Amino acid sequence: MATQASPAPVPPNPSGAPPVPEADPALVERWRSGGADLVDLLAQVRERLGGVAAVRLGPDPTVLVTDPAAALRVLAQRPDQYVKRSHRARLLIGDGVLAATGEAWKQQRRVLQAQFTGTGMRRYEQRIEAAARRTAERWAGHARTGQPVDIGLEMRGFALDTIWRSLTGHPLDAGTERELASVGTVVAALPTLPVGTPGAQQAVAADLARIDAVAARAIEAARDGSAGPDGPGLLHVLLDAAAERPEYTDRLIRDELVTLLVAGHETTASTLTWLYLLLDRHPEARGRALAAGGEGSPERREAVQALVSETLRLYPSAWVLPRHATEDDVLGGYRVEAGSDLLVCPYLTHRDPALWPDPERFDPGRFTKAGRRPAAPGSYLPFGLGPRACLGLQFALRESVVLLEHLLPAYGVELHSVPAGAAYGITVRPDGPTPATLTAVAGRG
Numbered sequence: 001m002a003t004q005a006s007p008a009p010v011p012p013n014p015s016g017a018p019p020v021p022e023a024d025p026a027l028v029e030r031w032r033s034g035g036a037d038l039v040d041l042l043a044q045v046r047e048r049l050g051g052v053a054a055v056r057l058g059p060d061p062t063v064l065v066t067d068p069a070a071a072l073r074v075l076a077q078r079p080d081q082y083v084k085r086s087h088r089a090r091l092l093i094g095d096g097v098l099a100a101t102g103e104a105w106k107q108q109r110r111v112l113q114a115q116f117t118g119t120g121m122r123r124y125e126q127r128i129e130a131a132a133r134r135t136a137e138r139w140a141g142h143a144r145t146g147q148p149v150d151i152g153l154e155m156r157g158f159a160l161d162t163i164w165r166s167l168t169g170h171p172l173d174a175g176t177e178r179e180l181a182s183v184g185t186v187v188a189a190l191p192t193l194p195v196g197t198p199g200a201q202q203a204v205a206a207d208l209a210r211i212d213a214v215a216a217r218a219i220e221a222a223r224d225g226s227a228g229p230d231g232p233g234l235l236h237v238l239l240d241a242a243a244e245r246p247e248y249t250d251r252l253i254r255d256e257l258v259t260l261l262v263a264g265h266e267t268t269a270s271t272l273t274w275l276y277l278l279l280d281r282h283p284e285a286r287g288r289a290l291a292a293g294g295e296g297s298p299e300r301r302e303a304v305q306a307l308v309s310e311t312l313r314l315y316p317s318a319w320v321l322p323r324h325a326t327e328d329d330v331l332g333g334y335r336v337e338a339g340s341d342l343l344v345c346p347y348l349t350h351r352d353p354a355l356w357p358d359p360e361r362f363d364p365g366r367f368t369k370a371g372r373r374p375a376a377p378g379s380y381l382p383f384g385l386g387p388r389a390c391l392g393l394q395f396a397l398r399e400s401v402v403l404l405e406h407l408l409p410a411y412g413v414e415l416h417s418v419p420a421g422a423a424y425g426i427t428v429r430p431d432g433p434t435p436a437t438l439t440a441v442a443g444r445g
Contacts, residue, residue, distance in 0.1 A: 017335040020063055022054040039347065039424055046348050052332035063331070063342040066349045068378030070331040074323055074344055076378075076386030082323040082342060084388060089262065089426050091193070091200055092186050092208070095252055096259025097391070104247070108256065109391065111241045115234055116391050121398065127165035127230050128399045131158055134171070136406040143411060143440040151413065151434040155272040156184065156265065162399050163264030167235045167257065168218055169228020179214050180261065182207035187266055191425040215254045234260060260392075262426075267317035268396050270429040272403065275311040277430060278362045280415045285364055290409055301401060304408065306367040308400045309382075314362065316382035317390065319347040319428040346381045347428065355379045412439040 023045045031041040042064055045055050051067025065071050074082040087099035097108040114120050135158040142149050160180060161172040172180075186204045193200040201208070222235045238256050242248035279286050289307055293299025321344040329336045336342070351359040355374045356366070366372050373380065383390035390396070419432030 017330045017333060020052055020054040020061070020331075020334040020336060021049045022056070022061055023049060025056070028056055037424070039422075042343070042345060043348060043351075046345075046352075050332070051349075051352075052334050060341070063325075063336055063340055064348075065331065065342055065344045066352065067332050068349060068355065068374075068376045070378075071344050071346075071349060071381060072378035072385060073329075073331060074342060075321065075381070075384060075388070078329070079386050079388065081327050081329060082325055084322070085324045088322075089187070089190055091190065091204070092183070092211075093259040093262055094255035096255040098259050098263060099255075105388075107245070107247070109387075111237065111245075112234070112256075112391055115237060116393075116395055118394070121394055123231075124166045124395065125398075127169075127233075128162055128402050130171065130230075131162040131165060131399070132403045132406045134158075134161060135403060136410065139407060139411050139438055140440065143438040146437060148416065148435050148437055151276045151415070151436050152269065152273040152430060155276075156269040158403055159265035159268040159272070159399065160261075162268075163261060165228075165230060165233070166264070166395075167233045167260060168222065169230045169233045169236075171229075176214060179210050182210040183258070183261055184266070186211070187262065187426055188423075191423075211258060212254065215257050216250075218257065219250065219253055263390065264392055264395070266427050266429075267390075268399060270427045271308065271311055271315065271317065271396070272400055273430055273434060274315045275307060275400075275404075276413055276436075277415070277418055277434065278311060278314070279307075280413070280418065282362050285362065286408055289364070295409065296405075301405070302368060303364070304404050305397065305401050306364040306371070307404065308397060309367040310362060310364040312382035313350045313356070313366070313380065314360075315422070315428050316346040316350060317396070317427060318382065318384045319424065320345050321384055346384070349379065349381065410441055412441060413437075414439065 027036075027041060027044055027048075030036050031038065036044075041055070045053050045064055046066050051065065052070050053064050054061035055064055056062070065074055084101060086101075087093065090099045093099055095104070097105065097112060100108050115123070135154065139149075139154075141147075157172075157177065160177060164170065164172040164176070164180075185207050189204055193203055218235060219239075222232075222239055227233075227236065235253075235257060238248065238253045242253060285307060289303040290300065292303035293301075323342045323344060325336050325338055325340040325342060327338050350356060353359050355376065356379075357372070378385065381389075383393045383396075414437045416435040416437070417433075419430040419434065421431045422428050423431040
């Protein structure tokens, strides 16, 4: 007997849907007057109005998206309808792949994408391992002397060393590390700078000049054949692209290099710092991860990765993702008009109690084989979703796990003080220093 064909899905009818519910102006006024920060405001909007809601951050309403199905539609199912117009860090990264749009973005992503697949990642395994060993050796010295360290700076140094080795084939030297501290300075300043004005450029001109000088030297060295002890890196991939594609000027190569530096160490450093802050409050989680299996075992690796995944749930690398609607559509049953600005907010999706029971609790068990992750696609998106999801997702997870496999069994960390809160900029990072004393575990370190 012939089977009846399933009916074609009916496209949403924007004209028949109600408008997105809008937040009470009094909420916004409280935020404007300094009575709440932006994250508090968005959390209240989500709590009162649901996973698709509007809030007037400027003269026109912005649509806040925290519902998983709506986030999936915006980021993965309709990426050509909900576009990225620019990037908050354009002042720093120029036309790099994070800020690029349209056909330029597609071409730039295509050049880099193969480097971050499973096969491509194997090129960088030794570099990640070497950077992790270097950090472990440094920690051994600190543990012997009792010299205090700043965990955030330690994690930043590791992540920067890792991405520098991956870019150039060379370990990060002390001079370059000092100069690249300007990257963190600019990133921290960006949320306070007037976007797109000459004043913004002038405010960080000296730091940008130092970054440009480091990039120029690295490009020149790679062009002269200096592949480094680990062989060619991502910078050589960009130079190879320039030989075939005229759009890969020295300026675009610089922009891609700085983009990879920013994306390749800011997010990882923040994640690892948050993890140590969480382990300070939940030391039993470290013990459970180490007890899951022997050194190098798949069971321990899974448990360590669960620590990282749960940290990324609470503090996602991409905590907010701006988009712009080019067509009318329906999200969560509401009409979204062409020309609307949207904020997809993984930070709040990950804290939705309807998706994540007891969402403020640090519970790495959510991410083990017998874990309790929500099944709905779009519920967990620490690196975004769809074609514009972070290219370096696997790289970031791998380097985090490798470092923790070196450090967690060998060193105890006693934090002297903890930051009072979080700073919400390009990433969400601890808002303050993280001084600590390291102690070697008996028989290790």
